[in-house]
Amino acid sequence: MLKWIWSYIRKYGFLMGLGLSLSVVVAASNMINPLITGTIVDKVIQGGQKNLLLTMILVMVGITFGKAVIRYTYQVIFEHCSQNVIREMREDLYAHIQELDFKWYDKAPSGNIMTLLTSDLDKVRHFVAWVLYQILENVLIYVFSIITLSFISWKLTLAFLIIAPFVIYLIQKFKVNIRPAHLKVRDQFAVLNTRVGENIEGNRVVKAFVREDYEIDRFTEDNDKYRQVSVENADVRVKYTPWIDALTGILPVILILFGGYLVIKKEMTIGQLVTFNGLMWAFTQPISMFGMLVDNVQNFNASGDRLYELHLNNPEVYSKTNAEKTMDVKGEIEFRNVNFAYNEVPVLKDVSFKIEPGMTVGILGPTGSGKTTLANLLCRYYDTTSGQVLLDGKDIRDYDLQFLRKNIGITMQEVFLFSDTIEGNIAFGNNDASFEEIEKAAELARVKEFIGDLTDGYDTVVGERGVGLSGGQKQRIALARLFLANPKVMILDDTTSAVDIETEEKIRNSIKQQSKGHTTFIISHRVSSFENCDVILVLQNGSIVQKGSHKELISQDGYYKDVWAEQNGGANNA
Secondary structure: OHHHHHHHHHHHHHHHHHHHHHHHHHHHHOOHHHHHHHHHHHHHHOOOOHHHHHHHHHHHHHHHHHHHHHHHHHHHHHHHHHHHHHHHHHHHHHHHHHHOOHHHHHHOOHHHHHHHHHHHHHHHHHHHHHHHHHHHHHHHHHHHHHHHHHHHOHHHHHHHHHHHHHHHHHHHHHHHHHHHHHHHHHHHHHHHHHHHHHHHHOHHHHHHOOOHHHHHHHHHHHHHHHHHHHHHHHHHHHHHHHHHHHHHOHHHHHHHHHHHHHHHOOOOOHHHHHHHHHHOHHHHHHHHHHHHHHHHHHHHHHHHHHHHHHHHOOOOOOOOOOOEOOOOOOOOEEEEEEEEEEOOEEEEEEEEEEEOOOOEEEEEOOOOOOHHHHHHHHOOOOOOOEEEEEEOOEEHHHEOHHHHHHHEEEEOOOOOOOOOEHHHHHHOOOOOOOHHHHHHHHHHOOOHHHHOOOOOHHHOEOOHHHOOOOHHHHHHHHHHHHHHHOOOEEEEEOOOOOOOHHHHHHHHHHHHHHOOOOEEEEEOOOHHHHOOOOEEEEEEOOEEEEEEOHHHHHOOOOHHHHHHHHHOOOOOOO
16 A cells, blocks of 8 residues: 555655655754753853853744744645645546446445545545654654753663653554554445435435435434544544653653752753753654654555555456457347356346347346346446357457447436536537537437427536436437437437337437437337337346247237237237
């Protein structure tokens, strides 16, 4: 994890090195003013060398202002570097997420992803911007103070160091216990984010079923768990930090008793004792800071581990080296002994069929029969468990993924629209399209029939996920998006389920017009959707149980005829 994060930091190695060098200068300069103060006591106040006073005061003032300027400089450097590091990490992780396949998204809560790209990355930024130089600065202040004071009185310095082993022991115990506490907080925070995100997206369902109180109770439960892990996290700090503070509180006592004794014995001067007093903070501050810094480091480690785990996730569906991405696609589709299991549950079983270029194929079957899975395999959102899916006689795993999906387009069962204009949502299928082409696609998909009813026409901004539009309107916009993309193979997954019969008939005619020269798959529960199909596949329990034209299938007993009869008010009436 550290090596991975360092790969981003080292790009700013020169600036980071400069910043750390300046922090070394500040740490060393902190020793000067207490030494000058002791000298003033010994040489000016007691020695009577008043001519030195002005010079020493000017030096002290100069050191103070110089430290302020240098500290400001390296803090700006570290903040600049940290923001650049996080920007690059966030961009790379976001790009990496885009490459991950459906299987990963199926198991990744959206709240957890949001937490990773925001809160967890901010912990890394905080480490680079503040913790890194604070560790170096405080260690050097501690070391420089020991070296400086040892030259004055090694006995009193040794007395100060008596507490060091106890502090090191406490910090080590604190380090071991705080890391898992931070991990619990990060994980529960992600759960809380997921809960909030789900309720914002599903607020209409919540209100429709009057489940506000239930959802409030669930959120309260998750929020209480977050409070519990946060309290446990705080308890770890409370358990150790007071003892560390108590140990540092012993130093003034040692200074007065043992330091005073050494002055009485004339082994130290009053000025040297004043210097010790002036540098006592150089012992106490780093010790107090070490607890806080260890806490911050472990917080960084917890977030860094979560981010690195995301980075290590590799897609199972990916493009091979030298994958095909230039050939002229004709649109021949073949499933050859395809089996697919999702989480070890069989979904498709030994499915085989071949579709010639330009054919229109209907797919019918009960819920859970594998219709959408068949479409997902064709688009290669998942890979088959066994068997092959072929495009123009070539295994789709031999194609470049982007090339494949540009040539095999789909309108999904669950329509997703972005928080954008209607024009922008349609143009998502082809960013280079002119407005005339967008309008033509909208006309084919019957979007133009309702576009005039909207306030700003094509410039109307739809709400998140298409809130504000009816289900039928969203389906037609999604269909226009597919028409504009104009892939060689089109898959329409339940595209007209939310529109009325009259509109469905118009859309069927548009599909017939648009599908000329294209291989088209129409997945639907309505038999009427298959009137223009060259061949219909009937799926049950993951297997093809019937295959043929509409006329052939209604002339033989089976699932297709039963559905046709039911939807037409009885076979005789039909």
